[in-house]
Amino acid sequence: MAAIVIDPRFNGFPNITLGGYVGGVLAHGRAQAEVTLRRPVQPGRRYEAVNEPDGTRTLRDGTDVMAVARDAPVDLEVQPAVTPEASRLASHRYVGHRRHLIPSCFNCGPLRAEGDGLRIFPGVVEEREVVAAPWTPAQSLANSEGIVEQEYVWSALDCPTIWALVLLGRPESEEKAVTARLAVDLVSRSSLEGLMS
Numbered sequence: 093m094a095a096i097v098i099d100p101r102f103n104g105f106p107n108i109t110l111g112g113y114v115g116g117v118l119a120h121g122r123a124q125a126e127v128t129l130r131r132p133v134q135p136g137r138r139y140e141a142v143n144e145p146d147g148t149r150t151l152r153d154g155t156d157v158m159a160v161a162r163d164a165p166v167d168l169e170v171q172p173a174v175t176p177e178a179s180r181l182a183s184h185r186y187v188g189h190r191r192h193l194i195p196s197c198f199n200c201g202p203l204r205a206e207g208d209g210l211r212i213f214p215g216v217v218e219e220r221e222v223v224a225a226p227w228t229p230a231q232s233l234a235n236s237e238g239i240v241e242q243e244y245v246w247s248a249l250d251c252p253t254i255w256a257l258v259l260l261g262r263p264e265s266e267e268k269a270v271t272a273r274l275a276v277d278l279v280s281r282s283s284l285e286g287l288m289s
Contacts (some may be wrong), residue, residue, distance in 0.1 A: 096151065097136065100136055101135075110250055112246045113198065114151065115161070115271075116241075118150075118159050119149070122163055124163060124164060124277045125275065126273060126275040128159065130159060139152060139158060140153075149161045174220075174222065182223065186225070197209070198210060199248065200213060211227075212251060212252060214255040214256070215259070223259055227248055229244060229248075246276055
C-alpha cells in the first residue's frame with residue numbers, strides 16, 4: 093500500500109485530476125495496462141494505491157475504489173501514421189483556441205503556459221476521420237535519465253481521445269465527456285535527447 097496525493101497542477105476539469113494522469117500513476121511500471129476510472133480523483137487529497145491479490149492495483153479512498161489498473165494487451169487496428177506537417181495543420185484547426193469548456197486542462201488547456209501544461213491541441217486531419225496534434229515534451233517532464241515519465245505519456249493520450257469524439261461528432265455541443273477507461277501499450281522508452289535530435 094502506498095499513499096498518493098496528486099498535485100493540483102494535473103487537473104482536467106476544475107478540482108478533478110486528469111484521468112490520463114491518474115491512469116499513468118496507477119499503472120506505473122506496467123508496459124501494457126488498462127485503467128478503469130470509477131470516480132473523480134481530487135487533487136491534494138490523500139488516496140491509497142493497493143496491490144490486490146488478483147494482480148490489479150486499485151486507487152482507494154477508504155473503502156471506495158476510485159480507479160483500477162490491470163495488465164491488458166492493447167488490441168486495435170492501427171491507422172496509417174499522420175505526417176508531422178499534417179499534424180501541425182490539424183493543430184491550427186483546434187477549436188479549443190476559440191472555445192474551450194475547460195481552458196485550464198493540464199493536457200489541452202490553451203491557458204496553460206509553456207512547460208506547465210502539455211499544450212496538446214488536436215484538430216481534425218484534412219480528408220481523414222482522425223485528430224492529431226504535435227507534442228514535444230518539456231524537459232521538466234523527464235526523469236534523471238531524460239525519459240518522459242509514464243504518467244505524462246498517459247496524460248498525453250487522454251484529451252485527444254475525447255477531442256476525437258467531440259470533433260467527429262458535434263463540435264459545438266455543450267455536452268461534457270470524460271475518460272472512463274484508457275489502455276496503453278508502452279512500446280519503447282525514448283529519451284528527450286533522442287526526440288529532439
